[in-house]
Amino acid sequence: xKTILITGATDGIGFETAKLFAAHDHQLILxxxxxxxxxxTLQKIHNAFPDVKIEGVLADLSKFGDVASLxxxxxxxxxxxxxxxxxxxxxxxxxxxxxxxxxxxxxxxTIAPIIITRGLLPILSEQGRIVNLSSAAQSPVQNDAITxxxxxxxxxxxxxxxxxxxxxxxxxTTNAFGSSQVNVAVNPGSLLASKMVKEGFGVAGNDxxxxxxxxxxxxxxNKFRDASGKYFDNDIGAFSEPHPFALIQRNCDELxxxxxxxxxxxxxxxx
Numbered sequence: 001x002k003t004i005l006i007t008g009a010t011d012g013i014g015f016e017t018a019k020l021f022a023a024h025d026h027q028l029i030l031x032x033x034x035x036x037x038x039x040x041t042l043q044k045i046h047n048a049f050p051d052v053k054i055e056g057v058l059a060d061l062s063k064f065g066d067v068a069s070l071x072x073x074x075x076x077x078x079x080x081x082x083x084x085x086x087x088x089x090x091x092x093x094x095x096x097x098x099x100x101x102x103x104x105x106x107x108x109x110t111i112a113p114i115i116i117t118r119g120l121l122p123i124l125s126e127q128g129r130i131v132n133l134s135s136a137a138q139s140p141v142q143n144d145a146i147t148x149x150x151x152x153x154x155x156x157x158x159x160x161x162x163x164x165x166x167x168x169x170x171x172x173t174t175n176a177f178g179s180s181q182v183n184v185a186v187n188p189g190s191l192l193a194s195k196m197v198k199e200g201f202g203v204a205g206n207d208x209x210x211x212x213x214x215x216x217x218x219x220x221x222n223k224f225r226d227a228s229g230k231y232f233d234n235d236i237g238a239f240s241e242p243h244p245f246a247l248i249q250r251n252c253d254e255l256x257x258x259x260x261x262x263x264x265x266x267x268x269x270x271x
Contacts, residue, residue, distance in 0.1 A: 003081050004219065005029040005074065007061065007116065008088030010037040013133075013188055016212035017085060018045060021219075027053040029074060029081075031088065033060050061088055061112040062104040064267045071119035072270045082125045083219040086113035086132045086166075091159045100266050102148040105155075109162035110146070111262055114169055117183070119270070127180045131218045134185040136235055138164040138243040141251070143258035167231050168246045168255050174229035184227040185242070186218050189234045210234070 008014040010032035022045050032038040038056040059066035090108045098104050139160035144150035152158040167185040188211030214234045218224045233240040
């Protein structure tokens, strides 16, 4: 039995992935923003899999204080964690600017997964895995957009940049993990039937189980045993190179500086 944290687990791919893990008797820590949706999620999974150990943790990942609280809760309750699925993501928001003046698309899609991973790394098991949700939508990253200096009015442009930024971080930080640990970026599949796809493209989308299965595999299967630092594109069913922008070392170096600037300035490490 593995202990698995899934962010954004109260709907969409996150919920479908949680059910898949529950069907295989793994212990679940599910993150969400809404208490009402969390209650419904826990009840549905409990009804289907009554013996599974499961709990919910609430946090708004656009707020650094909430991210710190999530880390405090998980670190206090668990001595070891085996898998983190950094699934939570946003595309369209009524107001994409956070209380810190940052773009919430970058905070939720890029910065929060990095902070969560770092904050739980001390309790990540020897063969633990981090599965980071990437996307086929990838665009050259504007570092001033990450640091809040450059507002991006185009929702899809902000989303595409934030997903490439997370993928670049995965590629750049393999040395931070143990030799048996895995930190991988995964595009679960384009145009799946998620709320985000309906908002962004106005289409119903493909079966979410396509995405859930590849996240399950990335977390547990031997296929991903040596996948640390890599990008898996489920649209082609294989490991692939991300956007060419990510392959230029200078771009990676400058992005890492921008990410560290945001974290150092706005996030206070939990005591």
